[in-house]
Amino acid sequence: xxxxxxxxxxxxxxxxxxxxxxxxxxxxxxxxxxxxxxxxxxxxxxxxxxxxxxxxxxxxxxxxxxxxxxxxxxxxxxxxxxxxxxxxxxxxxxxxxxxxxxxxxxxxxxxxxxxxxxxxxxxxxxxxxxxxxxxxxxxxxxxxxxxxxxxxxxxxxxxxxxxxxxxxxxxxxxxxxxxxxxxxxxxxxxxxxxxxxxxxxxxxxxxxxxxxxxxxxxxxxxxxxxxxxxxxxxxxxxxxxxxxxxxxxxxxxxxxxxxxxxxxxxxxxxxxxxxxxxxxxxxxxxxxxxxxxxxxxxxxxxxxxxxxxxxxxxxxxx
Numbered sequence: 001x002x003x004x005x006x007x008x009x010x011x012x013x014x015x016x017x018x019x020x021x022x023x024x025x026x027x028x029x030x031x032x033x034x035x036x037x038x039x040x041x042x043x044x045x046x047x048x049x050x051x052x053x054x055x056x057x058x059x060x061x062x063x064x065x066x067x068x069x070x071x072x073x074x075x076x077x078x079x080x081x082x083x084x085x086x087x088x089x090x091x092x093x094x095x096x097x098x099x100x101x102x103x104x105x106x107x108x109x110x111x112x113x114x115x116x117x118x119x120x121x122x123x124x125x126x127x128x129x130x131x132x133x134x135x136x137x138x139x140x141x142x143x144x145x146x147x148x149x150x151x152x153x154x155x156x157x158x159x160x161x162x163x164x165x166x167x168x169x170x171x172x173x174x175x176x177x178x179x180x181x182x183x184x185x186x187x188x189x190x191x192x193x194x195x196x197x198x199x200x201x202x203x204x205x206x207x208x209x210x211x212x213x214x215x216x217x218x219x220x221x222x223x224x225x226x227x228x229x230x231x232x233x234x235x236x237x238x239x240x241x242x243x244x245x246x247x248x249x250x251x252x253x254x255x256x257x258x259x260x261x262x263x264x265x266x267x268x269x270x271x272x273x274x275x276x277x278x279x280x281x282x283x284x285x286x287x288x289x290x291x292x293x294x295x296x297x298x299x300x301x302x303x304x305x306x307x308x309x310x311x312x313x314x315x316x317x318x
Contacts, residue, residue: 001244004314005231006257011065015055016260018073019048019080025103025129029156029184041080042265049089051265056094062256062294067094072101073263084114091117103130104138111138120148125166127159132166136174149177149205155197157189164196171203179203245304252299253313 008014020041023030042048056067069090071077077100080086087098097119104123121142125135135151143149151170155163170179180200183189189197239245259267298317304310 002316004310004312006253006311006313008068008257009066011063012068013059013064013066013256014068014070014258016070016072016258018075018260018263019071019077019083019086020073021075021263022079023076023103024079024105025076025126027126027128027154029154029186041263042082045082045086045089048086048265049093051261052090053093055267059294060094065095067096068099069096070099070101075263076103076105078102078106078110084110084117087114087117104135105129105131106138108134108137108141111141115142115145115147118147120150122150122152125151125153125170127154127156127163127166130166132169136170139177140175143175143177143205151177151179153179153181153202154184155181155193156184157187157193160193167202176203176205178205239304239310245310246302247299247304247314247316248302249317250299251296251315251317253296254309255294255297257312 022040059067071083071087077083087100090096091098098117099120099122100118101122101124103126104121121139123135123139125132139149139151153163153167153170155167167179167181179202181197181202182200183197261267296313299314301309
């Protein structure tokens with residue numbers, strides 16, 4: 001492998017924002033630092049919005065015209081009481097598309113209040129804690145109101161039969177939003193289970209939404225350029241399972257393509273896990289200095305285990 005190519009539009013910046021590390025679920029396969037839940041969430045929303053406004057202005061001078069904001073994190077972003085207000089207000093600052101990654105556990109009343117300021121939702125399905133009927137109600141409501149909805153079912157091999165049963169229930173008793181399955185990193189799967197997961201798409205949405213979905217969720221537009229100039233779709237699990245997720249001393253374009261804002265408000269690499277200092281936190285705290293010369297950086301990490309990190313343009317230094 002000599003290069004990873006990210007084909008998002010050059011005038012677009014993707015931002016991953018982790019407003020909290022608290023979660024109302026307790027998945028035993030979650031990363032240990034995410035289970036600590038030490039940082040609650042920002043209380044001063046005006047300060048948060050001012051920081052984003054400054055960030056947008058800096059990148060606009062670098063010819064970034066649109067911003068894809070992924071609100072996610074090791075915690076559950078909807079536990080932040082001001083999340084809905086934040087989503088409404090930030091759209092007044094720039095051309096911002098909001099993608100929310102959530103377990104969907106907030107009440108239907110909450111979703112009815114704030115759905116119109118969110119563009120797409122990835123609903124993670126966690127076997128242990130999910131209320132499956134509420135999950136379906138939320139997904140159906142968002143789908144009926146025009147949002148891009150992606151059901152992401154975490155398939156736990158320890159409870160495989162129950163996961164398959166729940167997956168079949170989702171497919172039978174809900175509308176045509178996207179459903180795909182996902183492996184849990186660190187779990188061991190049988191050959192039959194891996195064969196089942198080989199095609200992760202278990203249901204595609206209506207055809208008129210398919211192409212937009214594929215672009216929004218970056219399923220097809222990322223590729224790996226191999227040594228023989230062939231290419232394949234970039235998938236995090238491929239990297240991790242094959243041990244090829246090691247790009248130390250490669251050129252990495254994360255400051256140009258995708259940054260993250262962690263729970264402390266610091267700008268880091270695309271995966272905001274500064275709790276353990278395990279990501280590309282290459283800048284100091286002064287926004288004017290850290291973004292003065294936006295360019296590629298030399299990767300300092302031994303490995304990348306986050307889908308955001310692994311999908312950024314990288315080039316091997318000869």
